[in-house]
Structures are given as structure tokens and as C-alpha cells.
Amino acid sequence: MEEGPRYLKDREGYFSEEQRERTKKRSKEMEAQTSSVLKKQRNRAKAMSYFDEVHKYGGARYLELKEFHEKGGKIVGTLCVMVPLELINAAGAESVRMCSGYYEPVHPANELLGDAGLCPMVKSTLGSKMVSSNPLVDLIDLVAGPATCDGKMKLAEILEDWVPVVMMNIPRVKVGDTSSRLWVKELIYLKNRLEDLTGRRITKSAIRKEIRKWNEANQYWMELLEIRKSEKTPISGRDAMLVVQATQLDRIDRWNRKMKELLEELRVMQKKGVRAGEEGASRILLAGSPMMYPNFKIPTIIEESGGTIVTDELCTGFRLMADPVIMDGMSKKELYEAMAERYFFPCTCPCFSPNDERLRRMKESIRVYGIEGVVFHTLRGCHLNNLEATKIELALREMKIPMVKIESEYDEGDIEQVRTRVEAFVEMIKARREFRLMKGGTAP
Amino acid sequence: MSGDRGPYDLGIDVGAISIKLLLLRDTTPAANKVVNTSMEPGKLSELSMKELLKEEGLERKDIGYVVATGQGRRSLEFADLARTDITTFARGAHFLDPDVDVVVDIGGHGIRVMRMGEMGIISDFRTNDKCSIGTGCFMDTMAHALEVDIDDVGERSLHSKLAEHVNASCTIFAESEVVSLIAKGKRTDDILAGLHQMVARRIVALVNSTQSKGKVMVCGGVARNEGVVRELGKTMNREMVVPEMPHMVGALGAALMAPRPRERKLLMKEEERKGEIEVKRTTFLDRLLRWRS
Numbered sequence: 001m002e003e004g005p006r007y008l009k010d011r012e013g014y015f016s017e018e019q020r021e022r023t024k025k026r027s028k029e030m031e032a033q034t035s036s037v038l039k040k041q042r043n044r045a046k047a048m049s050y051f052d053e054v055h056k057y058g059g060a061r062y063l064e065l066k067e068f069h070e071k072g073g074k075i076v077g078t079l080c081v082m083v084p085l086e087l088i089n090a091a092g093a094e095s096v097r098m099c100s101g102y103y104e105p106v107h108p109a110n111e112l113l114g115d116a117g118l119c120p121m122v123k124s125t126l127g128s129k130m131v132s133s134n135p136l137v138d139l140i141d142l143v144a145g146p147a148t149c150d151g152k153m154k155l156a157e158i159l160e161d162w163v164p165v166v167m168m169n170i171p172r173v174k175v176g177d178t179s180s181r182l183w184v185k186e187l188i189y190l191k192n193r194l195e196d197l198t199g200r201r202i203t204k205s206a207i208r209k210e211i212r213k214w215n216e217a218n219q220y221w222m223e224l225l226e227i228r229k230s231e232k233t234p235i236s237g238r239d240a241m242l243v244v245q246a247t248q249l250d251r252i253d254r255w256n257r258k259m260k261e262l263l264e265e266l267r268v269m270q271k272k273g274v275r276a277g278e279e280g281a282s283r284i285l286l287a288g289s290p291m292m293y294p295n296f297k298i299p300t301i302i303e304e305s306g307g308t309i310v311t312d313e314l315c316t317g318f319r320l321m322a323d324p325v326i327m328d329g330m331s332k333k334e335l336y337e338a339m340a341e342r343y344f345f346p347c348t349c350p351c352f353s354p355n356d357e358r359l360r361r362m363k364e365s366i367r368v369y370g371i372e373g374v375v376f377h378t379l380r381g382c383h384l385n386n387l388e389a390t391k392i393e394l395a396l397r398e399m400k401i402p403m404v405k406i407e408s409e410y411d412e413g414d415i416e417q418v419r420t421r422v423e424a425f426v427e428m429i430k431a432r433r434e435f436r437l438m439k440g441g442t443a444p
Numbered sequence: 445m446s447g448d449r450g451p452y453d454l455g456i457d458v459g460a461i462s463i464k465l466l467l468l469r470d471t472t473p474a475a476n477k478v479v480n481t482s483m484e485p486g487k488l489s490e491l492s493m494k495e496l497l498k499e500e501g502l503e504r505k506d507i508g509y510v511v512a513t514g515q516g517r518r519s520l521e522f523a524d525l526a527r528t529d530i531t532t533f534a535r536g537a538h539f540l541d542p543d544v545d546v547v548v549d550i551g552g553h554g555i556r557v558m559r560m561g562e563m564g565i566i567s568d569f570r571t572n573d574k575c576s577i578g579t580g581c582f583m584d585t586m587a588h589a590l591e592v593d594i595d596d597v598g599e600r601s602l603h604s605k606l607a608e609h610v611n612a613s614c615t616i617f618a619e620s621e622v623v624s625l626i627a628k629g630k631r632t633d634d635i636l637a638g639l640h641q642m643v644a645r646r647i648v649a650l651v652n653s654t655q656s657k658g659k660v661m662v663c664g665g666v667a668r669n670e671g672v673v674r675e676l677g678k679t680m681n682r683e684m685v686v687p688e689m690p691h692m693v694g695a696l697g698a699a700l701m702a703p704r705p706r707e708r709k710l711l712m713k714e715e716e717r718k719g720e721i722e723v724k725r726t727t728f729l730d731r732l733l734r735w736r737s
Contacts, residue, residue, distance in 0.1 A: 397568070407573055414574065417554075420515065421571060424530035431531070431565045 005161040023133040026104035031057040034294035047262035054246040069139045077140035081315040084339045086210040090202045091194040097248030100124040101295030103410040119381040120410035122151040146170045148351040166193045174352045184340045211325045220259040221321035232275035237309020238299045241317045277308035282429040286312040288377035289385045306426045311369045350384035373429045374403040449508035455699030458485045458516030461552030466695035485516035509702035536697030537661045538564025545658025550666035552580040559654045578643040580665045601671030604637035644675035659683040663690040
């Protein structure tokens with residue numbers, strides 16, 4: 001960064017105070033609105049209130065991180081599901097997922113980049129940093145950004161104008177040894193940068209300790225997924241997403257504790273036959289582009305239109321915690337290789353090719369969760385998901401699983417359009433179900 | 445007949461530009477009505493329903509079920525059911541012609557393409573995104589720019605000898621393209637024909653994306669535009685049918701969605717009519733215009 005800022009030369013006074021305040025206010029309002037909709041859900045577990053608080057704009061978790069930061073603690077922002085959080089924690093730093101689901105910060109980013117059909121999540125993340133609309137983002141000392149899709153890669157580069165960034169080279173052709181060897185090297189590079197940041201050596205035992213915590217989290221997530229498989233799932237898809245996204249903000253040992261409480265409560269609900277969502281709701285798998293809280297527009301529409309999201313394949317949902325780190329040995333090399341395996345190979349981001357694993361996992365989910373339809377969501381400008389949608393739709397058609405593709409942006413202008421489509425989709429699923437039952441078949 | 449419900453079902457399609465009402469006795473259309481949408485579609489629908497009943501000499505209690513559809517379906521408080529236009533257009537189209545494989549609804553604000561599965565249940569559908577090109581509201585804008593009455597647009601384009609080529613893929617750009625064609629002194633009929641060709645290309649592209657080669661039914665208000673239908677017939681490259689009253693298909697489908705006993709719903713139309721007495725038979729919906737390219 002010796003040559004100074006490259007994207008915004010004269011930062012001082014570029015954004016008016018009024019715009020900063022407006023962006024802040026609207027972000028806060030949006031979060032409060034989304035949260036109140038979530039809280040109004042039927043049959044919601046009481047233990048969910050903890051996870052609401054973790055996500056709350058300027059809430060308890062923010063205050064805790066602020067105090068940590070004031071005492072000299074370091075906070076690392078992550079831009080992708082592929083950053084090993086174990087490593088960040090092992091360095092004594094806290095991790096915060098930076099990807100933003102707030103709508104309002106898109107506008108300041110548009111002023112800088114032009115509204116060139118770019119991914120709204122990228123723009124919102126950048127905008128939040130540019131006008132400091134989210135106080136959490138201002139605490140970040142270092143950003144870990146794997147160069148996955150074009151948007152994320154350039155986002156990391158632009159962010160360098162504001163905050164130091166560790167750009168990680170992701171091998172996008174996912175075959176053989178060479179790719180995983182490169183990724184191990186990138187992890188070691190990240191480790192070095194983290195050590196520079198915190199001034200603390202990352203020891204093997206620290207990594208092992210963190211891996212155990214995160215593996216425990218993975219186990220609880222699997223237990224939650226197991227509960228969601230039941231015919232009357234006691235947790236909505238939105239709540240499940242909220243819970244798993246909390247891992248990206250919270251201290252993982254505390255998350256584990258709270259998750260255990262939630263699981264207990266859900267099991268009791270399950271025994272009593274208490275279900276989230278309405279009777280006879282269609283079982284939906286949500287796929288496609290990431291959806292960070294509070295951008296719960298699409299899942300809310302689905303669950304308000306007679307569908308229940310019983311699982312997803314999003315990198316802001318299922319994929320966050322879907323795999324454990326499997327430690328084969330005790331040597332440093334083996335530890336890094338184990339982490340690289342966990343974060344690289346199971347990641348089914350469409351930036352990879354070949355990416356048949358994604359379809360394989362989706363097919364598996366359709367089978368074990370009794371999925372009746374797939375909602376494939378793409379953010380505007382998410383070319384990779386857009387491109388893969390066709391392949392996925394054709395494969396699903398062979399399985400006789402209907403799919404609806406919905407493109408959306410970070411604004412509320414298209415809610416009613418999307419609602420009509422989702423409602424029609426749910427009506428279609430229900431008609432098919434009825435027809436199957438009539439012909440003497442069984443419901444899934 | 446189910447319980448003390450009246451023998452008629454009313455389908456109300458609250459569209460972006462107009463509200464269509466269709467009264468059905470069992471499966472036979474009895475009466476219909478079209479009014480322009482107002483700011484209060486709920487009230488207007490109720491008023492129109494009352495007018496329709498009066499015209500037919502019926503009372504509210506004669507209606508068993510009211511089923512609402514279209515964009516304003518949720519604004520009708522008196523409706524028993526609300527179904528999306530995607531479902532109802534498919535249902536109506538299947539009723540008119542069970543052999544249809546793809547249903548195209550070109551409405552006021554949206555284009556919807558439905559692929560049919562077994563028993564008239566949709567297996568797949570697509571819609572236009574935020575783009576309004578080819579919709580009724582697009583045709584309105586173009587007619588306005590050309591100073592032609594919307595009812596004459598189809599007719600006039602048929603007089604064209606050589607259609608002007610229109611490229612634009614956006615309503616606003618199309619309008620400025622049209623204005624520049626006017627400035628060049630091109631004939632209105634030719635410009636209209638060019639517009640219809642462009643709309644037809646867009647719709648055929650949407651139809652092709654379903655990867656079906658089966659029979660297509662075109663409905664929705666824009667299907668009343670003869671010019672668009674003719675161009676679609678040329679471009680579609682497969683069998684295409686257009687109902688006599690294409691805009692009524694949604695209301696028809698809605699009325700058919702009335703939750704009458706299951707066995708009734710599944711009977712085919714012909715069997716249904718056996719033993720039917722004293723129903724005022726109208727054939728206004730039954731005629732299909734066929735196009736083959």
C-alpha cells in the first residue's frame with residue numbers, strides 16, 4: 001500500500017455526514033425489521049433469542065468485540081467460507097465475517113464503482129466499510145480474502161485502500177495434488193500474517209485446541225440438520241441460517257454451549273410434534289448465491305408462501321459447518337494439510353471447476369431431506385451461480401424435482417414479483433403432491 | 445353439488461391493467477366482464493361482481509366460490525381462495541386444450557411461460573424479470589409514441605409491406621428507437637410490424653428456454669393483438685393455438701380452481717357435460733384459433 005489509495009484518492013469528505021448517518025440509520029432499521037419478522041415466527045424455540053442478539057446491529061456481541069479491541073485484541077475480517085477460522089482463533093484473534101447483507105451501503109459503493117451489474121453483496125460489503133455504516137466493520141484490523149469469484153477478488157483489492165488485506169490464492173481448477181498443495185502454502189502465508197498481526201506464535205497445540213472446538217460445532221450443526229430431516233421440522237430455515245451464521249461472529253465455545261441448549265429445546269419440541277411453518281408446507285431446498293443476515297428476503301418469502309426450507313446448500317448456511325477437520329497426524333505439516341482439506345475440497349462454490357460435488361451433495365440432500373422443490377437464488381451479477389443454474393436445473397429435471405430460479409438484488413422493489421413466483425412454485429409442488437397421492441403414490 | 449354452496453363459481457383475475465371476471469356453472473362459462481384496474485382493485489372487483497350478477501339476474505348466494513388471481517389477488521377480501529396467475533393460466537389453458545404443452549401468458553406487466561406436466565399441473569415455468577418488453581404496458585407505450593389507438597395496433601401492422609427492424613431490448617430504448625424511426629419518416633404500420641416482430645422474438649426465446657417442442661397456447665391480453673399473434677405464428681416453429689378470448693384464460697382457470705369435490709375436478713370436460721340441463725350455453729371461450737408454421 002506504499003503508493004496510497006488506488007480506488008478513492010481523496011477520501012476525506014467524499015461522503016457527506018448526512019449520507020453516513022442515513023446509511024447507518026437505514027441499516028439499523030433494516031436489521032430491526034428483519035429481526036422482528038423472525039421473532040414473530042410461529043413455534044419459535046426460546047433459545048433462538050441468544051442468536052438474535054449475536055446478530056443484532058450494535059448488540060451485545062458488538063460491545064464485547066469493541067471492548068476486546070480496545071484492550072488491544074485483534075479482529076480479523078473474513079470474506080469467504082474458505083478461511084480457516086481455527087487459525088485465526090489460534091493466533092488469539094477474533095474473527096468476523098465481513099460479507100454484508102445490508103441493503104443501504106450498496107449506494108455509496110455504486111457511487112464509487114458505478115452500477116455496472118456488480119454483485120450487491122460485494123457492493124454492500126465495500127459500502128459498509130467506506131461509510132462506516134456497520135460499527136462492527138470498523139473494528140477489523142486485517143481482512144482475509146480468498147480470491148474466489150471476480151467480485152470477491154476485486155473487493156479484497158479495493159478494501160486494501162481502507163484496511164490491510166491478506167489476499168489468498170485459491171486454485172480454481174479443483175483437481176489433483178497441485179491445487180491442494182497451493183492451498184496449504186496459502187494457509188501458511190495466512191498464518192504468518194496472523195502472527196505478524198497479533199505478535200503471537202501459532203503453536204501446534206493451539207491449533208489442535210481450536211480444531212477440537214470447531215469440530216464440536218460441526219457435530220452440533222450435524223445434529224441440527226438431523227432434526228430438520230424429520231417430517232415436522234421444529235426449526236425454520238431462516239432460524240437455522242441465523243444459527244449457523246452466528247458461528248461467523250461469535251466465540252465458538254460459547255456458540256457450542258448455546259447450540260446445545262437449542263438442540264435440547266428442539267428435541268423436546270420434536271417429541272411433542274410442534275412444527276415450525278404451516279401444516280402441509282412444501283419442503284424446499286434453497287440453493288445459489290449467498291444470503292447474509294439481514295438479507296433474508298428470499299427465505300422469508302418462501303416461508304411466508306407455504307414452504308419450509310428444510311435444508312440449503314449455501315455458503316452462508318449448510319456449507320459453513322458441514323465438514324470437520326480430520327486430523328491424521330500430529331505434525332505441523334499434517335495439521336495444515338488437514339485444514340486445507342476441510343476448507344478446500346468440500347467447498348462447492350461455483351468458482352471451482354470441476355464442481356460436480358455440488359450436484360452430488362444436492363442430490364443427496366434431496367433424497368435424505370425429502371425435498372419437493374429447489375429454489376435457486378442468484379444475486380444480480382453472480383455470474384458463476386447463474387451459469388451453473390442451467391446445469392443444475394437439467395439434472396434436477398431428470399430426478400423430477402422442480403426448480404425455480406430467482407434473480408434478485410439488494411432492494412425491496414421486487415418482493416411482490418418474487419412472491420408471485422414463489423407462491424406459484426409452492427402451488428405447483430402441492431398440486432404435484434396431490435396428484436401423486438391420488439395415483440396411489442406416497443408423499444416423500 | 446357441495447353443501448349449500450351455489451352452483452356458480454366466479455374467477456376474478458386482477459391484472460395490472462384490467463380486471464377480468466368469469467362466471468362458471470360447473471365447467472361451462474356463463475358470463476364474463478372486463479374492467480380497467482383502478483387504485484382500489486378490491487372495491488372495484490366487488491362492484492364489478494355485483495354488476496355482473498345483476499346483468500345475469502343472479503344473486504350473491506348463487507356463487508359457490510370466488511377465486512382470485514392476478515397481481516392483485518390478495519386485495520380481494522371477499523374471495524374464498526387466491527391462486528397465482530401462473531397456476532390459473534395453466535389450469536385454464538389445460539381446460540381449453542389438454543394437448544397444450546407450453547402456455548404463454550402475455551399480460552399487462554409480465555410474461556409467463558408455463559410448461560405443462562400431467563393433468564394440467566405445471567412442471568416448470570419462467571417469467572420475465574424486471575424487464576417489461578413485450579408486455580401490454582410496453583405495447584401501450586409504443587402505441588402512445590406512434591399516436592395509434594391501442595385497439596388498432598394489431599390491425600394496422602397487418603397492412604405493413606416491409607417491417608422496420610427494431611432492435612432495442614428495453615422499453616425506454618425502444619421508445620427512442622421508435623421516435624427516431626418516426627423522424628426518419630418511416631410508415632407507422634411498418635414500425636408497428638417491426639415492434640411485433642421484436643416482441644415475438646423475445647417471447648419465442650422464452651418459450652424455447654423450456655426446451656419443449658410441443659404445442660403452444662398463447663393467452664393474456666396481448667394475444668388479442670393480431671399483429672403479435674401473426675408474428676408469433678411465423679416465428680414459433682411449432683403448433684400454436686390462441687383462444688378466442690385469450691385474456692379470460694386466467695379467470696377461467698381461477699374459477700376452475702374452486703374447491704369442488706375432487707372427483708368432479710378430475711372429470712374431463714366432455715364427460716362433465718353429460719346430463720347437464722338448463723345451463724345457458726355460451727361458446728365464447730371454446731373456440732380456438734389455430735396457427736401452424
